[in-house]
Amino acid sequence: MLKRLIFDWSGTLADDAPLTHRLTNEALRHFGGEEISFEQYRREFRTPVERFYGPRLPGVSTEAIDRFFFGRYAEEARRVCLFPEAGFLCRFASIDGLRLSILTTLEPQLIEPPLRRAGLLERFERIEGSAGDKRRSLPRLLRDLGAEPDECCMIGDQPNDLEAARAAGAIAAAALYGYAPREALLAERPDAAFESVRAAFLWLQERLAIERVKRPIATVGGAIFNERGEVLLIRTRKWNDLYGTPGGKIEYGETWREAFRRETFEETGLEIDSIEWVGLEEGIESPEFREPKHFLFLNLRAQCRGGRIRLNHEACEWRWARPREALDSLPLNAPTRALLGKLVEP
Known part of the structure; x- marks a missing residue:
């Protein structure tokens, strides 16, 4: 169940791209570099900032660049505004019981004034600043908060935000409306992607409704075979570290075959074909599952067609x-044990 949202700041909550582009050019000029266009800035800016400034300002330390940039940002902080509906998203999430944090490369004191003006500062339990490389900062933040990684969602507009979510084992959500080109973000295979803040709100609203309303949930899952006759098994936290098969909820308008292809790709990166029906199982408040749920398991089998295994936040x-x-010989959850029992030769 989703319990925490961790936001990036610039380009995710704060609509400050024009400002940061201007300040970046000031920094480049100040240290003897060449200015870049806004289109080039969106296309090429990356975090950690060493990736961006290193080739443009060789020999200049990141610390010196940060001192100049952050000093100028502090002077211009009154100009920083949130994206339309960002305040509504944060209030909705907070009122609905989610805990909110911000993980940013900026210093916390630079973003507190805009949050205070928007009446949002008290909504956040933690503002973690000076996060140069979020791939290291996010796992540390979640440990400090005592948070279960797969109950957390990192929302950001840079590939590094999504890489950080993967490193921490959290849900990776891409803010396609922010700084980085959408192609660069989608190439990271985020668990969710939003064209706008409003789209993020609608995703959150739907996810919370599905998780909290007590009703039977139709799911697909199945044995995916390779050319050696072996089945892919993944160990997940939500099944208390037991092994299971890839799968998940069927979305509205999907056939069960479409759902199985999508879930398999999202969870493992694999393409499958030759999908066949095996049977139906039911699980009502299984003690093996992290939360009390009522599942209808549509059990399938398929053949791995190709791809490189790349697990998402759900599996470890x-x-x-x-x-x-x-x-x-393996600790299997009950649905997987029932499925494999039907597939072994008598």
Whole structure:
């Protein structure tokens, strides 16, 4: 269940791209570099900032650049505004019981005034600033908060934000309306992607409704075989570190085959074909699952067509095993044990 949102600041909550572009050019001029266009800035700016400034200002330390840039940002902070509906999103999430944090490369005192003006500062339990490389900062932040990573969602507009979410085991959500080109963000295979703040709100609203309303949930899952006759098994936190098969909820308007292809790709990066029906199982408030849920499991089998395994936030480990080997030696959740039991030769 989703319990925390961690926001990037610039380009995610704050609509400050024109300002940061101007200040970046001031920094480049100040240290002897060449200015860049806004289009070039959106296309090429990256965090950690060493990736961006290193080739343009060789020999200039990141610390010196940060001192200049942050000093100018502080002088211009009164000009910083939030994206339309960002305040509504934060209030809705907070009122609905989610805990909010910000993880930013800026110093906290630079973003507190805009949040205070918007009446949002008290909504955030933590503002973590000076996060140069979020791939290190986000896992540390979640440990400090005592948070379960897969119950947290990192929303950001830079590839590094999504890389950080992967490193921490959190949900990775891309703000396509921010700084980085959408192609660069989508190439990171985010778990969710938003064209606007409003789209983020609608996603959150739907997710919370699905998670909190007590009703049977139709899901797909299945045994994905490789050319050696082995099945892909993934170990997930939500099933208390037991092994299971890729799968998830069927979305409105999807066939079960479409849902299985989508869930498999989202969770593993693999393409599948030859999808076949195996059977139906039911799980009502299984003690193996992290939360009390009522699932209808549509059990399937398929063949791996190709791709490189890349787990999303839901899984922490994967392996291939023959069905009999898995049944005899691996800690499997009950739905997977029932599925593999139907597939082994008598």
